[in-house]
Amino acid sequence: MSDPSPAIQLDDLRFAYGDHVALDGVSLEIARHEIFIFLGPNGGGKTTLFRLLSTLLPVQRGRIALLGFTLPTEVAEVRRRLGVVFQAPSLDKKLTVEENLDYQAALYGLHGKLLENRKERLLEQLKLADRRRQRVEQLSGGLRRRVELAKGMLHQPELLLLDEPSTGLDPGARADLWQYLLFLRDELGVTIVLTTHLLEEAERADRIAILDRGRIVAVGAPEELKATVGGDTLTIETDQPEAVIEALRRELHLEPQRFDHSVRLELPEAHQWVPRIVEVAGERLKSIQVGKPTLEDVFIDKTGHRFMELEVEASS
Amino acid sequence: MHERAVSQRHSSADAVEPRPWQAAYALGHRELVRFFRQRNRVIGAIGQPVMFWLLFGAGLDQSFRLSQAGGTAGQSFREYYIPGTLALIVLFTAIFATISIIEDRREGFLQSVLVAPIPSWAMVIGKVAGGSLIALAQAALFLILAAVVEGISSPGALVHVLAMLLASAIGLTGLGFVLAWRMDSTQGFHAVMSVLLMPMWLLSGAFFPVPVLSGDAGWAQWVLYGIMRINPLTYAVAGVRQLLAGPDIAASLQLPSLLTCWIVTVGFALAMLTLSARATRIRIQGDLQ
Numbered sequence: 001m002s003d004p005s006p007a008i009q010l011d012d013l014r015f016a017y018g019d020h021v022a023l024d025g026v027s028l029e030i031a032r033h034e035i036f037i038f039l040g041p042n043g044g045g046k047t048t049l050f051r052l053l054s055t056l057l058p059v060q061r062g063r064i065a066l067l068g069f070t071l072p073t074e075v076a077e078v079r080r081r082l083g084v085v086f087q088a089p090s091l092d093k094k095l096t097v098e099e100n101l102d103y104q105a106a107l108y109g110l111h112g113k114l115l116e117n118r119k120e121r122l123l124e125q126l127k128l129a130d131r132r133r134q135r136v137e138q139l140s141g142g143l144r145r146r147v148e149l150a151k152g153m154l155h156q157p158e159l160l161l162l163d164e165p166s167t168g169l170d171p172g173a174r175a176d177l178w179q180y181l182l183f184l185r186d187e188l189g190v191t192i193v194l195t196t197h198l199l200e201e202a203e204r205a206d207r208i209a210i211l212d213r214g215r216i217v218a219v220g221a222p223e224e225l226k227a228t229v230g231g232d233t234l235t236i237e238t239d240q241p242e243a244v245i246e247a248l249r250r251e252l253h254l255e256p257q258r259f260d261h262s263v264r265l266e267l268p269e270a271h272q273w274v275p276r277i278v279e280v281a282g283e284r285l286k287s288i289q290v291g292k293p294t295l296e297d298v299f300i301d302k303t304g305h306r307f308m309e310l311e312v313e314a315s316s
Numbered sequence: 317m318h319e320r321a322v323s324q325r326h327s328s329a330d331a332v333e334p335r336p337w338q339a340a341y342a343l344g345h346r347e348l349v350r351f352f353r354q355r356n357r358v359i360g361a362i363g364q365p366v367m368f369w370l371l372f373g374a375g376l377d378q379s380f381r382l383s384q385a386g387g388t389a390g391q392s393f394r395e396y397y398i399p400g401t402l403a404l405i406v407l408f409t410a411i412f413a414t415i416s417i418i419e420d421r422r423e424g425f426l427q428s429v430l431v432a433p434i435p436s437w438a439m440v441i442g443k444v445a446g447g448s449l450i451a452l453a454q455a456a457l458f459l460i461l462a463a464v465v466e467g468i469s470s471p472g473a474l475v476h477v478l479a480m481l482l483a484s485a486i487g488l489t490g491l492g493f494v495l496a497w498r499m500d501s502t503q504g505f506h507a508v509m510s511v512l513l514m515p516m517w518l519l520s521g522a523f524f525p526v527p528v529l530s531g532d533a534g535w536a537q538w539v540l541y542g543i544m545r546i547n548p549l550t551y552a553v554a555g556v557r558q559l560l561a562g563p564d565i566a567a568s569l570q571l572p573s574l575l576t577c578w579i580v581t582v583g584f585a586l587a588m589l590t591l592s593a594r595a596t597r598i599r600i601q602g603d604l605q
Contacts, residue, residue: 054431057599079433080334090428094350106342107432109334151428155332 005068007032007159007191008053013062015048022048024214026062030193030207032158035185038195039202039295040211046195047087049211050163053193054084067158080108083157083190085148087164093137097128097147100136101154108155122150126180142173149180160184162194166201178204199295210299217302222295229293229301232270236263236277237286244281251280266297336438343429343439347413347446357412362454365404366461369397391561398462399556400522402477403549405458406451406485407517411509413447414492418502436596440589444493448485455481473559480559483581484552490588497595520549521557525569551580 008030015023023045030036038046051057052064052071055078059071069077091100098119105115123129126146136144145165152160166174184190202208203222210218210225218225238244241258248254248263252273256263267273270290278285351357373394380393420426429439456478463474495508517523519540526544527537544550555577558566565571572580 056427056431076334076433079431080332082431084428084431086424086427088424088427090424092346092350092425093423094353095346099349103342103346104428107334107339107429107434109332109338109433111338114332 005065006030007034007067008036008193009063009065011063013049013052013059013064015052015057015060017048021214023052026211026214026216028209028216028219030191032191033185033189034206035181035192035204036194037202037205037208038193038211039199039208039299040195040197042197044211045214046197046211047163048214050161050195054082054086054161054163055079080155081158083152083155083160085152085160085162085165087167089144089148090151091136091144091147094135096133096135097123097139097150098132100147101150104151104154110155118154118156122153125183126150127176141168142170142176145169145173145177146180149177153184156188157190159191159193162192164195164197166196166198174201199299202295208295210295210302212299212303218298225298226293226295229266229297231266231268231293233291233293233297234265234267234270234273234277235289235291236265236281237261237288238263238281238284239286240284244284247280248277252276266293334433336434339432339434340438340442340445343442344446344449347416347443348450350416351412351446351450358454361408361412361450362405362457365401365408366458368404369394369401369458369462373397391565395466395561397523398466398560399553400517400520401458401462402455402481402556403484403520403522403553404517405455406481407488407513407549409451409454410447410485410488410492411505411513413443413450413489414496415502415505416447417443417493417496418499418505421500437589437593439596440490440493440592444486444489444589444592447489447492448482451485451489452478452482455485477556477559480552480555480578480581483578483585484549487548487552487581487585487588490585490592493592494588494595497592498598516547516549519544520547520553521569521571522549522553526550526554526571528570548580548584551577551584555581 006029008028010026010028013023013026014021026045026049038049040046048057052059053066055071055075064071066078067081069081071078092103095103101119101122102115105111105119110118120129123132126149128143128146128150131139131143131147136147139147145168152162165177169177181192181194185192196202205222207219207221208225209216218228236244236256238261241261241263244263245256245258248256248265254265254267254273256265258264265273274288274290278288281288373392376393380396417426420429459474459477492513495512496505499505521544527533527541529537529541533541551572554566554569554571555574557569558571558574558577566573571577
């Protein structure tokens with residue numbers, strides 16, 4: 001409200017690596033002070049988008065404005081206000097936590113008392129105070145990610161970009177990460193934009209954009225998007241999915257989808273079907289569950305194909 | 317939704333101006349810290365050249381004889397080979413310094429430098445200055461050793477020698493930077509090292525003098541002369557040689573004048589710095605992990 005320019009504005013953004021089109025006309029506006037997530041399968045274009053937003057890659061076609069500054073002409077203004085946390089680690093493992101922060105500070109012109117205060121506060125907030133003199137190579141993955149966050153926040157950016165920040169973190173470390181991100185948004189008013197291929201993570205965003213094959217197929221609050229899918233979802237766990245599907249087709253004229261050991265249906269008023277399905281499936285049924293649509297249902301609905309990473313994630 | 321957030325929003329970015337020289341200093345400083353934390357590098361960069369100096373010095377001493385008697389008659393190979401050893405130390409250190417760019421890329425550190433609000437020249441200056449200072453420190457160590465073993469010329473000349481070695485280190489580190497920037501792997505750099513950097517050292521007058529052409533010189537001598545004369549490292553080695561051994565050797569080996577040596581060495585350094593800054597505009601696959 002005080003600042004009229006949106007955090008991110010994209011107009012018909014296109015990018016290709018040689019012949020391979022990674023982004024195929026992306027237009028979008030992200031407001032300030034929101035947590036925005038780009039959700040998509042690997043290869044969907046979100047990493048390319050992240051590289052463009054982080055100013056690592058030059059704009060080929062279309063327009064990017066960050067915090068009201070246009071790339072590439074105002075890149076210096078953008079970089080001062082932008083915090084970036086890469087997916088690949090960016091820490092110097094031979095250096096201590098504090099040395100890493102000091103070198104990062106130098107890249108942003110921070111020094112003296114101001115730097116010391118910020119370092120203290122960040123190390124405190126991220127519970128790293130007792131690790132400051134340890135070399136990064138001795139830290140666990142979760143701790144390293146926290147140092148990455150401290151590095152990205154040292155110059156107090158207005159906009160923080162994170163590429164797949166949860167990848168490789170255990171559930172506890174993920175919870176810590178999100179607690180910190182919410183703190184940044186709520187207490188400091190930082191706009192947070194991240195990419196993920198985890199559906200459950202996307203649920204936590206204020207708004208999400210689903211990217212598939214270089215295009216945005218849906219934008220909105222997670223609840224809003226789920227409301228666009230008609231009906232409920234009905235999931236049947238079974239050891240004999242093929243037999244169950246066959247029976248459901250034959251007896252009830254339904255068109256179920258198979259995912260590993262589960263059979264899935266999208267139906268309006270799904271609970272009314274439960275007794276009949278139980279009867280048809282008989283002994284083969286282990287459990288049956290009626291639920292509201294998930295973001296995966298949104299994805300399937302908008303793209304006509306599955307969100308591949310779900311299987312990988314569910315089985316790990 | 318987040319009114320509180322808006323009211324507390326910080327506007328820090330306006331308060332702190334990025335300072336390119338601070339960034340360059342920090343990046344250079346980091347090179348030194350990293351180098352001295354990896355002890356095998358320290359040993360590799362100075363140990364091998366010193367070993368060569370002692371072994372070649374002893375082994376080649378009896379067969380080595382400069383053809384023009386002149387004032388050089390008294391120079392042993394070990395003495396002749398001092399500027400070459402200094403050049404080799406500088407070259408090795410420059411190579412290690414530039415390999416660190418490939419490592420920075422592979423380990424991800426480079427990413428955060430590339431998105432920082434600093435001009436690319438600040439990154440180049442930091443990297444090259446860091447590498448050059450390491451080279452200079454090692455060369456200084458050897459110079460002291462050589463001065464003790466062979467007898468010191470004048471302390472003033474030693475300072476002059478170090479100044480010239482610094483200029484040459486900047487040029488070589490810059491050259492390494494340009495070459496390393498496009499590479500994803502250190503293997504690629506080793507290839508460049510054997511086909512370009514080692515021959516560059518070998519053909520600099522470090523190991524044997526630039527041929528003095530007379531009427532009966534064969535075509536091979538002419539080719540060698542040509543290559544050695546366009547090699548910028550020849551001038552640093554020639555400059556150091558005449559500073560250490562005096563004007564007599566300059567006359568008998570027909571070395572370029574000290575002024576020429578300085579102009580070429582500094583010119584080479586400036587050219588390499590410029591090329592390095594330009595090279596940083598290129599993004600390779602390794603930046604996009």
